Amino acid sequence: MDSEVRKSPGFESVLAIWSRRKWLAIAVLIIPLVAVVSGILFLPNIYRSTATVLIEGQQLPEAFVRSTVTSAVDTRLQAITQEILSRSRLDALITQFGLYKDLRKRISLEEVIERMRRDIQLELKGVKPMEKDRATIAFSLSFRGSDPTTVAQVTNTLASYYIEENLKVRERQAAGTAEFLKVQLDETKTRLDGQERLVSAFKRQNMGELPQQLDANLSTLARLNMQLRVNSDNLPLAQQRRQDILTQLAEREAGVPSDTPGVAADPLSRARHELMMARARYTEAHPTVIRLKAELEELERQQAETAKKGEQEEGDTATFMNPAAQRLKQALREVDGEIAALKAEAGRLRKDLGAYQSRVENTPRREQEFQAMARDYQTTKETYESLLKRYEEAKLAESMEQRQKGELFRVLDPATPSERPVAPDRLRLILMGLVLSVGLAVGVVMAVEQLDTSFHTVDDLRGFTTVPVLVSIPPLITAADLAQRQWRTKVVALSVAAGIIGIVALSYLVAKGNEQLAWMLVKGGA
Structure with a gap:
């Protein structure tokens, strides 16, 4: 109840x-x-306008020009968005189009800018590729506000900002890459020049001991050994001739008659014998053969002159003996000069043999030093050539970006004033x-x-x-x-x-x- x-x-x-x-x-x-x-x-009434921006791939084949901008599209879009949504950019837009007039009277500028950031929407979306091997995507950019005409204008302005900023970002990245490679190229070139100077100085300081000169040194060493053997063979012969001349000169001074044909002919016979022995060992172009031929001709000329004088005058024996003694003394001086030359040549040959033998012995050590230096030089040279190639490619890519032949943003559907509000x-x-x-x-x-x-x-x-x-x-x-x-x-x-x-x-x-x-x-x- x-x-x-x-x-x-x-x-x-x-x-x-x-x-x-x-x-x-x-x-x-x-x-x-x-x-x-x-x-x-x-x-x-809240109106929203949307602009669709198409991302077109590189206009030139990548086989000819490779872009230096390798960042992903979404990553680059995020960076561009942060740049466009910066305080200075949005403040300029608010002032340009007179946005949020009532709102600016009630809240601070920072809050108004934050509000505008929320009113801007970016949405990535896929687009069917226009070409078989060129993948393209697009993104839509939206802005909302109370005036449809202003909203459309702001949206198109934002789209143009994205297009301009993308060009700037790509040009900046391409120029930055080229500048970085240029700095690296200059540093590597400086290092390469320094190593080239070191290699040149090493070659100058160790000339004759370089690995590439080993064959020439061995050939020269063999030639010097052969010349030394020839010198060693010629020196005893010259010493024997000197002894014979001394013997004849002593006989002349002791009063041995000069009309004995054997005595006058003895140097000539000996010269002919030496020439015959030399021809048996050497060729006609050998210096020893040439010298002996010249001596033989001189002795024959002297003998002919002596015979001619003997027919004209039969003076006393002393008068006949003086020219012969003089000839023997002249022959003695010549033989002494020859012996001295042979000894000097032997000394020079031994000195040269020692020098070339030292070169051959030092070649392995110089080869190790040169290989280490050449290896560093070759590595630096390869690095320089690689950097030079990359720098040229980067300059080509930079030129492509400046001529707007790289990846581009293009407005596919511009924003238009909305006829119906989307809210409320x-x-x-x-x-x-x-x-x-x-x-x-x-x-x-x-x-x-x-x-x-x-x-x-x-x-x-x-x-x-x-x-x-x-x-x-x-x-x-x-x-x-x-x-x-x-x-x-x-x-x-x-x-x-x-x-x-x-x-x-x-x-x-x-x-x-x-x-x-x-x-x-x-x-x-x-």
Whole structure:
């Protein structure tokens, strides 16, 4: 026997509750509904424009020109995005297009810039390749705002920023690569020149002991040995001739007759014998053969002159003996000169043999030193040639980027002013507000009914107690009561009207120009 007994859920009970609480329900329904509807109506229209940028691959075949910009597209896009979304860039855009005028009055510039960063959206998407071997992708760039024309202009400006910044980034990277290679090339060239000077100095300091001169040194060593053997053979012969001349000269001075043909002919015979022996050992072009032939001719000439003088005058023996002695002395001087020359030649040959023998012995050690130096030089030279090739390729790639023949960003679909706002969805929001207002009104009425402990019908009273109800007295409304009710109704009506006006004004203040609230209330809004 509680309130559930006296308040049946029937249709009549609902009508009775409506009759008692209709003004409360209407007030609770209208107030939030007016707030929702007015706020939704005052929310600004949000427009979004999108530009599609196509990423075209390198225009020249990579087999001819290899780009030095090897970073991935998404990585480069992230770097470009950070550059474009920098404070200075966005501040310039805000000033140029007069963005967020109302918002700048309420919050700081840093917060406005952060808001604009949220209003800019970048989305990568795949695009079917235009050519079989050239993969291309694209990305869409979006911006949202309250003015459709301005939004489209800002979006196209951002797209142009991406295109320009991509060119700058690629040119900067290509130029940086070329500059780096140039520095490395100069350093390597300096090191290579230094090593070339070291190699040249090593060759000058060790001339004759270099590995490539070993064959020549061995050949010279063999030739010097042969010359020394010839010298060793000629020296005893010359010494024997000297002894023979001394013997003849002694005989002349002792008074041996000069008309003995054997004595006069003895040097000539000996010269002929020596020439015959030399020809048996050497060729006609050998120096020994040539010298002996010259001596033989001189002796024959002297003998002829002596014979001619003997026919003209038969003077005393002393007169005949002097020319012969003089010739023997002249021959002695010549033989002494020959012996001295042979000895000097032997000394020179032995000295040269020692020098060349030292060269041959030092060649292995010089070869090790030269190989180490040449190995370093060859390594540096190969590094220099590799850097030179890469530098030339980098300069070619830099020229390609400057002529805009590398990877390019091209606007595929420019942004256009949107005809319909993307936010807020007013119809959906109003329906949601209506449902919430109705639910709130029903809830408030049910709560008030639950808290109400008064009896509104005889049945309610009978259901509560066993005491019999004798009579039901209806309310007695006097003129004063009626006047008071009318006055109260007017006050309530005015209060409700004032409340509605206040709610509308508050909604205007909150919702007018509040783009962020518009996006928060729309599905998919940020």
